[in-house]
Amino acid sequence: MRKSFFIQAKKLFGNPLTNAQSVGLFPSLPFREGEIVYSKNNRKSCIEQDFKGRLGYLQQFDLVSDDIVNLPIKVKQPDLYIIYLMQASGGIQFTNDQHIPIASLNKRRARYIYLPRGHYHLHLRPGTYQLFVCYFDVGIFDAGADTDFQFLQPLLEAHRQKSSTPLVSNDFMAGPVTEIYIRSLCKKLKKADVDSQIAIIFHLKELIKLSKRKIDRELETVTENEGMVKTVKTLIELGVEESGMRYDLSSLTDVLPLGEANLTLLFKKQFGMTPTQYKKRYLIEKAKVMLLSGETVISVADQLGFTHERSFYRLFKRITGKSPKD
Template sequence: MKRSVTSKLRHILDKVASINCLERLKPNMILRDSQTSYWKHGTDEAILQEFDTLEVFLSCLDTLFHEERTIPIKVKLYDIHVLYVLEASAAIRLYDTNGHLISQQACGRGMYYYLPPGHYSLKIPAGKSQLFGYYFQSKTFRKKNKKPYVFLHDLLRARRTQLEEVVVSRDFKVGKRTWMYIHALCRGLKKRKLKNESFVFGIIHDLIDLSAEKISEEETKMSYDLKIAIQARKLLAMHIEEKGQETQINLLADDLKLDLDTVNRYHKQHFGKCLRELRTDLLLTRAQKELDKGVSPKNCAYELRYNSPEAFYHFFKDASGMTATQYLQRSKP
């Protein structure tokens, strides 16, 4: 396949003759029969392995940096790219030519990209990193072949129309099976062998199928987690409407038939707050509604089932930053 991407390591490192010139970096994975280059500048080191076939271009980049470094990337053709972050101390970040963030990809995650021709930059964190990727032509997914791959439809449409905007898939987990496929692919590469084409394409198809499976699994789990979080919000609001401050969040465990820690985790994951914070917000909202209806602060305290007006006044001040009286004065026209 024609080279479509150039990683401009020469902008930050010097090319050296062999791996013997490197002091600390050793590749965790070897692409058999690949074209390999070695790079070094000071204590920073990198190894780039590349292998091209008729329809797929493979690459593996190992880096060891003492601080975050930026590698310029040039894309020449309209292709679809896949990147697996196999090792990294922090997220790998990709930027467009204007410096706008395209993606953040954590260690152990994969992602598909449609990148139109142009200049990009890849920010790699300090420490040891390993990126494995490949790019391919969209004709792989002509006609019926693309139906099972819903997560790629936007990228394929962008490639077909040669859209001048970047399109990315959602990210997915790089698990043990993904590792096994990648290692099998790297071990089995054979330059200029006819059978190599079918071997490479077979494993690439397996990797794409596995990506579809992982994304589907995570979307299903995400939908379930979100559903539980939304139900928890609605149930807690109903309890507070009925029982006021006597409402305890442990009621949700019985309502949802789940342990409270799980419900709390799901809610914080999707809404950024724990259930105790949600209870405070809902209780404050109900108190404000009562005050807006003309209920006095004293009667509002009893309406929300506080043992004393003073306890309500203390809650309102802590939750809103003002007294109930100040709230009424501010809300007057």
């Protein structure tokens, strides 16, 4: 996918720094791979990370300023963006080239913004800001795939029609769960790697689903528990993808307002199994794919975090009724 969202930071933050000059500057949300540019001008600094995927483009900005700034933005082609304000010293505002407001965001909030080609501005008060921006091939919503995403339909239609008018969605919370999703995505970013390209679209899809649940919950079109249990399911999948058997389910209650007993009860009511059972089943489904690709049993067991090969054998047999060597 082509890069279309350009924050023109040079005028305010100066020329890009060399590696030696950037010592002491660190991105708050590091990408595993990708392009990174450091800029600094006295007490103002900017760290920009970019990763180009086949079906999605990711950007992350760490911005620090000691006074009010008005950052010029250039959009080279119409696109639909998801913009997350993960940390902030105050609210931010997007305006058009005539400084007419388009959208605002507060700390730990996010929203979808359709922007046609043109020039815009990002207004910041003095302080520190962490901005995560992603955009994707909206073709994934073609052929009726947008039916369950009514809040996105006006923006998708504006994109399809190449509308000359910016359009925004309702804003929604970007809390600890959203941060887990985004950090998991950033750890998967790897150039020239098929698995990474698949991971990008999978994680973007889950981020979009998560945003729908948050908007529905804030509009009270679904119950809080219903949305939360679906989030739990995805968090387990992300945890297994990252840590395998070592993923600790107790971490779920650290980011969700539910105790372990209630979480287990609600999850079982909706999915017919406990979170522990789902974790193990998801783990074995992942193992099946790895085995079918030609990996050895001992390699799969090791990659999935089993301390002993025999523990993997027992779990595989208990869930599938077969040996992993069959």
